[in-house]
Amino acid sequence: xxxxxxxxxxxxxxxxxxxxxxxxxxxxxxxxxxxxxxxxxxxxxxxxxxxxxxxxxxxxxxxxxxxxxxxxxxxxxxxxxxxxxxxxxxxxxxxxxxxxxxxxxxxxxxxxxxxxxxxxxxxxxxxxxxxxxxxxxxxxxxxxxxxxxxxxxxxxxxxxxxxxxxxxxxxxxxxxxxxxxxxxxxxxxxxxxxxxxxxxxxxxxxxxxxxxxxxxx
Numbered sequence: 769x770x771x772x773x774x775x776x777x778x779x780x781x782x783x784x785x786x787x788x789x790x791x792x793x794x795x796x797x798x799x800x801x802x803x804x805x806x807x808x809x810x811x812x813x814x815x816x817x818x819x820x821x822x823x824x825x826x827x828x829x830x831x832x833x834x835x836x837x838x839x840x841x842x843x844x845x846x847x848x849x850x851x852x853x854x855x856x857x858x859x860x861x862x863x864x865x866x867x868x869x870x871x872x873x874x875x876x877x878x879x880x881x882x883x884x885x886x887x888x889x890x891x892x893x894x895x896x897x898x899x900x901x902x903x904x905x906x907x908x909x910x911x912x913x914x915x916x917x918x919x920x921x922x923x924x925x926x927x928x929x930x931x932x933x934x935x936x937x938x939x940x941x942x943x944x945x946x947x948x949x950x951x952x953x954x955x956x957x958x959x960x961x962x963x964x965x966x967x968x969x970x971x972x973x974x975x976x977x978x979x980x981x982x983x984x985x
Contacts, residue, residue, distance in 0.1 A: 874904070874907075874908050874911050874913075874914075875907065875908065877904075877907060878904045878907050878908050878911065878914070881900045881901070881903055881904040881907075882900070882901070882904055882913070882914065882917065884900050885897040885898075885900035885901045885904070885917065885921075886917075888900065889920075889921060889924070894921055894924055894925050897921050898918060898921045898922070898925075901914055901917055901918040901921065902918070905918070910941050911941065912938045912939070912940075912941035912942045912943070912945065912948055913938070913948065915934050915935075915937045915938035915941060916934070916935060916938035916948060916951060916952050916955070918934050919931045919932075919933075919934035919935040919937075919938060919952065919955050920955060922934060923955055923958060923959055926962075928959040928960075928962050928963050929959070929963075931955060931956075931959045932955070932956045932959040932960065935952040935953070935955040935956045935959075936952070936956065938952045939952045939953075946979045946980075946982055947979075947980075949979050950975075950976045950977075950979035950980045951976075953972050953973070953975045953976035953979065954972070954973065954976045956972040957969045957970075957972035957973040957976065960972060
């Protein structure tokens with residue numbers, strides 16, 4: 769009889785435990801807003817970088833071409849004169865070699881050398897001209913015209929003392945040719961004037977004029 773009573777009590781205790789558990793579940797407070805986890809925020813995927821267009825190449829700067837200036841011709845060096853030239857009066861009174869009025873005299877070989885010397889002197893080749901005249905004088909040492917022409921060449925070269933000596937030698941072989949002697953005295957006058965001997969130049973020029981007057985008379 770005790771056993772049924774225990775079974776009944778056990779059954780009652782079990783059902784009481786079930787009701788208590790149901791009530792405790794029904795009376796559990798709702799979770800607060802703070803306890804509710806926030807919903808995940810959808811993050812946007814980063815957009816792909818937009819490629820920057822490469823800058824267009826800058827065209828090269830066009831430089832105007834300026835042609836170079838042509839080289840200037842070099843100026844000729846100044847002519848150096850070792851001896852001063854004669855004054856205008858003395859230079860004009862002495863006829864140049866090409867204006868000598870005496871006809872070439874002597875043998876054909878001497879005449880050829882004399883003409884060659886004149887052409888060389890006209891081209892300014894005084895040394896070659898003097899060499900031709902010296903060769904002619906070795907053939908005819910008494911030819912007054914050759915001595916006078918050589919005196920003119922030495923005067924052109926500035927060898928003033930030698931020019932006067934050769935002109936005096938020409939007068940020694942002149943044989944009374946007053947025109948030839950007058951030209952020789954003009955060579956002497958110009959040589960003396962270039963040396964600064966104005967008195968001697970005046971005397972020589974006076975003798976040349978006297979001979980010219982005698983030749984005309």
